[in-house]
Amino acid sequence: MKALILGGDGYLGWPTAMRFASNGYDVSVVDNYLRRDIASETDSSALVETPRLPDRVEIFATHGNSRIRVFEGSCCDWEFIAGVFDDVKPDCVIHFAEQPSAPYSMRGLDEARLTLKNNIDSTFNLIWCVIRFQPECHIIKLGTMGEYGTPNIDIEEGWIDIDHKGRQDRFLFPRQASSLYHTSKILDTDLLWFYARLYGIRVTDLMQGPVYGISTPEADLDERLMPNFHYDDIFGTVVNRFIVQAVAGIPLTVYGAGNQVRGYLNILDTLQCLELAAASPPGQGELRIFNQFTETFSVNELATHIADVATGMGLAVEIAHLENPRQESEGHYYNPAHSGLRELGLQPHPLTDDVIKHFLGWVGENKGNIREERIMPRVTWRNAR
Amino acid sequence: MKALILGGDGYLGWPTAMRFASNGYDVSVVDNYLRRDIASETDSSALVETPRLPDRVEIFATHGNSRIRVFEGSCCDWEFIAGVFDDVKPDCVIHFAEQPSAPYSMRGLDEARLTLKNNIDSTFNLIWCVIRFQPECHIIKLGTMGEYGTPNIDIEEGWIDIDHKGRQDRFLFPRQASSLYHTSKILDTDLLWFYARLYGIRVTDLMQGPVYGISTPEADLDERLMPNFHYDDIFGTVVNRFIVQAVAGIPLTVYGAGNQVRGYLNILDTLQCLELAAASPPGQGELRIFNQFTETFSVNELATHIADVATGMGLAVEIAHLENPRQESEGHYYNPAHSGLRELGLQPHPLTDDVIKHFLGWVGENKGNIREERIMPRVTWRNAR
Numbered sequence: 001m002k003a004l005i006l007g008g009d010g011y012l013g014w015p016t017a018m019r020f021a022s023n024g025y026d027v028s029v030v031d032n033y034l035r036r037d038i039a040s041e042t043d044s045s046a047l048v049e050t051p052r053l054p055d056r057v058e059i060f061a062t063h064g065n066s067r068i069r070v071f072e073g074s075c076c077d078w079e080f081i082a083g084v085f086d087d088v089k090p091d092c093v094i095h096f097a098e099q100p101s102a103p104y105s106m107r108g109l110d111e112a113r114l115t116l117k118n119n120i121d122s123t124f125n126l127i128w129c130v131i132r133f134q135p136e137c138h139i140i141k142l143g144t145m146g147e148y149g150t151p152n153i154d155i156e157e158g159w160i161d162i163d164h165k166g167r168q169d170r171f172l173f174p175r176q177a178s179s180l181y182h183t184s185k186i187l188d189t190d191l192l193w194f195y196a197r198l199y200g201i202r203v204t205d206l207m208q209g210p211v212y213g214i215s216t217p218e219a220d221l222d223e224r225l226m227p228n229f230h231y232d233d234i235f236g237t238v239v240n241r242f243i244v245q246a247v248a249g250i251p252l253t254v255y256g257a258g259n260q261v262r263g264y265l266n267i268l269d270t271l272q273c274l275e276l277a278a279a280s281p282p283g284q285g286e287l288r289i290f291n292q293f294t295e296t297f298s299v300n301e302l303a304t305h306i307a308d309v310a311t312g313m314g315l316a317v318e319i320a321h322l323e324n325p326r327q328e329s330e331g332h333y334y335n336p337a338h339s340g341l342r343e344l345g346l347q348p349h350p351l352t353d354d355v356i357k358h359f360l361g362w363v364g365e366n367k368g369n370i371r372e373e374r375i376m377p378r379v380t381w382r383n384a385r
Numbered sequence: 386m387k388a389l390i391l392g393g394d395g396y397l398g399w400p401t402a403m404r405f406a407s408n409g410y411d412v413s414v415v416d417n418y419l420r421r422d423i424a425s426e427t428d429s430s431a432l433v434e435t436p437r438l439p440d441r442v443e444i445f446a447t448h449g450n451s452r453i454r455v456f457e458g459s460c461c462d463w464e465f466i467a468g469v470f471d472d473v474k475p476d477c478v479i480h481f482a483e484q485p486s487a488p489y490s491m492r493g494l495d496e497a498r499l500t501l502k503n504n505i506d507s508t509f510n511l512i513w514c515v516i517r518f519q520p521e522c523h524i525i526k527l528g529t530m531g532e533y534g535t536p537n538i539d540i541e542e543g544w545i546d547i548d549h550k551g552r553q554d555r556f557l558f559p560r561q562a563s564s565l566y567h568t569s570k571i572l573d574t575d576l577l578w579f580y581a582r583l584y585g586i587r588v589t590d591l592m593q594g595p596v597y598g599i600s601t602p603e604a605d606l607d608e609r610l611m612p613n614f615h616y617d618d619i620f621g622t623v624v625n626r627f628i629v630q631a632v633a634g635i636p637l638t639v640y641g642a643g644n645q646v647r648g649y650l651n652i653l654d655t656l657q658c659l660e661l662a663a664a665s666p667p668g669q670g671e672l673r674i675f676n677q678f679t680e681t682f683s684v685n686e687l688a689t690h691i692a693d694v695a696t697g698m699g700l701a702v703e704i705a706h707l708e709n710p711r712q713e714s715e716g717h718y719y720n721p722a723h724s725g726l727r728e729l730g731l732q733p734h735p736l737t738d739d740v741i742k743h744f745l746g747w748v749g750e751n752k753g754n755i756r757e758e759r760i761m762p763r764v765t766w767r768n769a770r
Contacts, residue, residue, distance in 0.1 A: 078498075109513050109517075112509075112513075113463075113509065116505070116509060116576075120501070120505065120572075124497075124498065124501060128494050128497075132494070151554045151556070152552055152553065152554035153547060153549040153550065153552045153553065153554050154549060154550050154552065160547070160549065162538060162545070162547060162549075162559070163548070164538040164539060164545065164547075165538065165539050167537055167538045167539065167718070168537065168538065169536045169537035169538050171536070171559035171561070172559060172561070174547070174556035174557060174559070175575075176556065176557070176578070176582075177579065180579065183575060183576065183579045186575050187505075187572045187575055187576075190560075190568060190571050190572055190575065191501075191568065191572075193561070194562065194565065194568045197561075197712075198712060198766065327582075327583060333552070381583065
């Protein structure tokens with residue numbers, strides 16, 4: 001089985017590439033290092049510098065693993081990505097090749113335009129590569145739980161049966177996001193669903209919550225194989241950021257009231273979900289949607305949990321409430337379904353005290369790299385205009 | 386009041402510009418003549434050649450009307466359109482600047498990409514022009530009834546209240562279109578709604594059905610002021626096409642079973658709807674949506690009605706069922722609400738025998754221009770891949 005991973009240099013892309021190679025897939029990766037460029041532009045580099053793909057592949061190979069093929073270029077460049085498809089002829093494509101930062105997308109006009117263009121163009125080109133070169137190829141698209149927003153009804157897995165004035169039909173579950181990044185992924189969903197209906201492409205859309213963690217069996221082989229770990233306000237997700245704040249002795253910064261609830265998952269579970277999705281593709285013309293997270297927490301719960309564990313390890317930890325730089329509801333109903341991946345066989349790794357301890361320990365070893373000025377929010381949703 | 390009309394050279398854009406100027410608005414129009422370029426590329430020119438905007442403006446002025454300002458350029462070019470906004474400072478923008486042909490968008494990869502890029506970029510730039518230069522400007526966006534598709538439940542005006550497992554919320558009415566053109570307008574809606582929530586832009590989205598007709602009080606002043614009338618398979622809407630077929634003595638070509646029902650309106654009613662929307666803007670942050678049509682017909686009903694009237698005028702008319710070049714349901718439930726514009730004051734012009742007679746008469750005067758090879762479908766949805 002041949003797997004092509006778009007965005008293979010990313011926090012999730014690279015661990016996924018290694019996992020699929022370990023599982024016997026013939027793996028190719030594509031990246032144009034957009035994330036590295038944005039990190040450099042916004043002073044948001046990872047806690048530990050990671051090599052570029054050709055070096056990572058060599059290091060991974062020295063540990064007895066098969067060599068991953070690397071294509072350096074942009075998925076927005078049709079000639080380039082069509083060439084990759086025609087060469088690789090993948091059975092399965094995992095699409096991470098999107099500008100993934102909500103705060104970056106809200107920084108201003110240029111960043112909004114880049115996000116929209118990059119994410120739509122990469123998805124559009126992927127769709128057409130499948131239509132043109134590999135109509136049976138399974139597209140696994142990383143969506144986000146943020147597409148749904150925080151509606152006042154239960155969030156189903158992608159679809160909803162609506163009863164209206166005595167008649168029924170089934171629709172995409174309504175989506176209403178709170179950043180342009182998340183909105184760009186709604187547009188992706190619209191496109192994928194249109195082309196699934198029209199040309200019978202087969203798609204799994206994984207509506208993922210914020211991911212935390214750094215350790216995977218393959219990343220643990222060599223520090224140079226680890227995911228690029230961001231703790232900054234641009235790319236750092238909330239759990240990763242809180243862990244760094246706890247280690248650095250900076251208050252954990254809760255945005256607003258802290259009652260915002262989201263679904264979270266360990267990076268190990270992201271890998272499991274991708275393996276499970278790839279192992280059982282949907283039928284032609286099907287857009288299969290899973291909500292991909294294992295536990296829901298409010299931001300306050302996360303902060304308290306991490307603070308408690310850190311305090312137990314002798315760290316002095318405070319929690320501070322900041323004015324929320326985002327525009328989001330800070331007290332809302334939240335009950336998203338997430339049984340589909342469990343039914344496929346997902347064995348969750350919950351956010352236990354031990355997981356937090358191990359995580360704090362690893363960040364502690366790299367404490368000297370922490371740059372405090374990267375942590376506080378430098379982008380506010382209101383200022384972008 | 387200053388009105389800026391994007392796509393002011395179009396079938397609806399130009400009559401709208403004249404109407405608003407007649408009503409005392411200070412009108413500016415923008416167009417890059419994309420439709421003319423596509424018509425030339427696809428051999429789909431209008432039945433009667435129309436002058437470009439600067440000439441039309443001069444002719445319109447000779448009839449005692451105020452001079453409309455013309456900006457020739459692309460709404461996808463940020464520097465250009467930002468310059469227009471900063472200069473004009475409109476109170477109201479009417480956005481027609483989209484690639485409007487469903488068949489063109491389904492012709493192949495290049496046409497799909499052009500449609501998506503043009504329609505998203507023009508809408509995105511418009512939104513940011515409003516944010517940057519005129520935050521109180523009222524955006525009137527031409528959507529399409531085709532965004533909704535043909536769901537098995539009543540179609541409401543843009544929004545739906547969903548009761549789900551004992552809880553309630555209000556959402557955008559689900560959208561599921563049957564061409565990439567229509568899908569691009571779903572993406573527009575996602576963007577407009579996001580920015581309405583985020584930055585409080587005020588938007589009216591007019592979900593329009595297929596428009597027919599050629600006569601407006603301003604267009605009737607001078608044949609060179611008429612809307613560009615397309616009867617081809619690319620730009621010609623179904624009523625206009627049937628009228629031309631009846632005059633040319635070609636069978637009226639019904640696609641498939643002909644039970645496809647849509648909501649239609651006379652070009653006079655498009656103008657009324659735009660005037661009514663502009664006269665009562667929504668509040669800041671509001672996305673107000675109207676379903677813009679006056680009557681629903683199946684394709685068979687339209688064909689029969691036009692054939693009957695034409696036969697009564699002594700024309701020999703047949704009806705032929707073609708294999709449907711589109712992918713669409715040919716027998717479906719269809720009950721869309723459309724009370725909002727009536728409540729604002731719309732006085733519909735129904736498709737009466739007299740309207741059809743007058744229309745047949747006008748096309749008859751231009752019968753010599755009809756090019757039969759432009760009428761049969763040259764694009765099929767399936768072949769585009």
